[in-house]
Amino acid sequence: xxxxxxxxxxxxxxxxxxxxxxxxxxxxxxxxxxxxxxxxxxxxxxxxxxxxxxxxxxxxxxxxxxxxxxxxxxxxxxxxxxxxxxxxxxxxxxxxxxxxxxxxxxxxxxxxxxxxxxxxxxxxxxxxxxxxxxxxxxxxxxxxxxxxxxxxxxxxxxxxxxxxxxxxxxxxxxxxxxxxxxxxxxxxxxxxxxxxxxxxxxxxxxxxxxxxxxxxxxxxxxxxxxxxxxxxxxxxxxxxxxxxxxxxxxxxxxxxxxxxxxxxxxxxxxxxxxxxxxxxxxxxxxxxxxxxxxxxxxxxxxxxxxxxxxxxxxxxxxxxxxxxxxxxxxxxxxxxxxxxxxxxxxxxxxxxxxxxxxxxxxxxxxxxxxxxxxxxxxxxxxxxxxxxxxxxxxxxxxxxxxxxxxxxxxxxxxxxxxxxxxxxxxxxxx
Numbered sequence: 145x146x147x148x149x150x151x152x153x154x155x156x157x158x159x160x161x162x163x164x165x166x167x168x169x170x171x172x173x174x175x176x177x178x179x180x181x182x183x184x185x186x187x188x189x190x191x192x193x194x195x196x197x198x199x200x201x202x203x204x205x206x207x208x209x210x211x212x213x214x215x216x217x218x219x220x221x222x223x224x225x226x227x228x229x230x231x232x233x234x235x236x237x238x239x240x241x242x243x244x245x246x247x248x249x250x251x252x253x254x255x256x257x258x259x260x261x262x263x264x265x266x267x268x269x270x271x272x273x274x275x276x277x278x279x280x281x282x283x284x285x286x287x288x289x290x291x292x293x294x295x296x297x298x299x300x301x302x303x304x305x306x307x308x309x310x311x312x313x314x315x316x317x318x319x320x321x322x323x324x325x326x327x328x329x330x331x332x333x334x335x336x337x338x339x340x341x342x343x344x345x346x347x348x349x350x351x352x353x354x355x356x357x358x359x360x361x362x363x364x365x366x367x368x369x370x371x372x373x374x375x376x377x378x379x380x381x382x383x384x385x386x387x388x389x390x391x392x393x394x395x396x397x398x399x400x401x402x403x404x405x406x407x408x409x410x411x412x413x414x415x416x417x418x419x420x421x422x423x424x425x426x427x428x429x430x431x432x433x434x435x436x437x438x439x440x441x442x443x444x445x446x447x448x449x450x451x452x453x454x455x456x457x458x459x460x461x462x463x464x465x466x467x468x469x470x471x472x473x474x475x476x477x478x479x480x481x482x483x484x485x486x487x488x489x490x491x492x493x494x495x496x497x498x499x500x501x502x503x504x505x506x507x508x509x510x511x512x513x514x515x516x517x518x519x520x521x522x523x524x525x526x527x528x529x530x531x532x533x534x535x536x537x538x539x540x541x542x543x544x545x546x547x548x549x550x551x552x553x554x555x556x557x558x559x560x561x562x563x564x565x566x567x568x569x570x571x572x573x574x
Contacts, residue, residue: 170355192292194238213308244292250296272298277376278301280303280362286541288320293541295324358377379558381545383469386498386499386530389501404441406527413471414469414542415530423486445458447477448461500523501521520543531553
């Protein structure tokens with residue numbers, strides 16, 4: 145926090161002045177980006193990708209510093225995995241920048257148009273949101289994804305990464321700045337808070353004159369703080385308490401492959417399955433191999449009575465397990481009486497993020513897809529596909545569990561609003 149010596153004659157601290165300067169620069173950049181041609185934005189993204197490849201060594205060295213500090217703090221293996229950068233992950237970030245550059249520019253796109261009986265021609269046209277403040281934890285790749293998506297959609301970004309990824313995010317941000325300079329765009333277009341001071345988050349949430357939308361991405365504590373304190377509209381990414389329901393009509397081989405991938409491919413991402421529900425009509429044939437696969441893969445299984453009875457390695461589930469986003473090699477397992485009981489469980493305990501049904505019965509699957517009120521619902525596919533890149537959106541800022549303004553993966557289109565453009569020939573309203 146600032147000391148008394150940091151307070152200026154106008155009553156503002158050094159940190160407050162720094163934050164206001166960031167906001168002023170972002171607002172000026174947003175005005176320019178709103179009318180920047182797609183070619184210039186794409187040039188910046190391509191140059192940033194090249195800078196990232198050229199600077200991979202510096203990025204990995206910065207990440208090694210963050211990893212060492214995280215290990216000293218005894219962070220969980222899942223959090224360490226979220227923080228870790230490898231040569232492949234740096235290359236994936238560079239490819240992500242290029243993928244975003246290759247997307248159709250949303251700014252100025254006509255969403256719909258029509259003509260009124262009086263001859264007025266009306267069009268709904270995409271426009272940027274303005275300045276977007278993004279607060280995120282752990283994963284340094286969000287710096288690249290968020291900066292790229294905001295730039296492509298004509299928005300200025302103010303990024304606040306987690307303290308544990310401070311050095312990694314700075315190294316990645318340097319590549320984004322190199323891209324902006326190569327395209328002749330203002331560095332205020334993508335800014336990274338240069339401080340770990342937690343007071344900066346509170347200031348960011350109150351800068352409604354400079355920031356139009358706040359996007360938090362992280363744990364429940366961060367999301368709830370942002371929702372409680374923000375004076376700016378929030379696009380929230382809440383818990384990923386994701387479910388896989390294996391229906392009685394499910395093919396066993398498919399169910400084993402999908403459920404194992406949904407949990408164990410990467411346990412620390414928001415699309416990882418946290419609860420496995422198995423239909424009682426197939427439990428005799430399906431449940432034992434499903435839990436054996438998970439246990440043999442190193443996953444702790446916390447099960448109901450029916451599940452415990454099949455393998456001594458299963459731990460008794462508590463009520464809280466059905467509500468928990470583990471982000472770790474732990475899964476809760478329960479036998480349910482058909483799709484209605486599965487949907488009731490998901491409604492009571494889920495987070496409306498991502499839920500999957502594995503079923504051969506198309507009618508049952510369609511009921512699940514229609515009635516489960518989650519941002520993403522899948523049939524016969526792993527919950528780990530809950531990702532903007534996998535949806536063909538290039539990247540994402542997060543998976544929104546809001547119902548307004550965006551829901552599901554937040555990509556370039558979701559970072560725009562719209563305005564109405566009306567053409568007339570002198571019409572007057574009677």
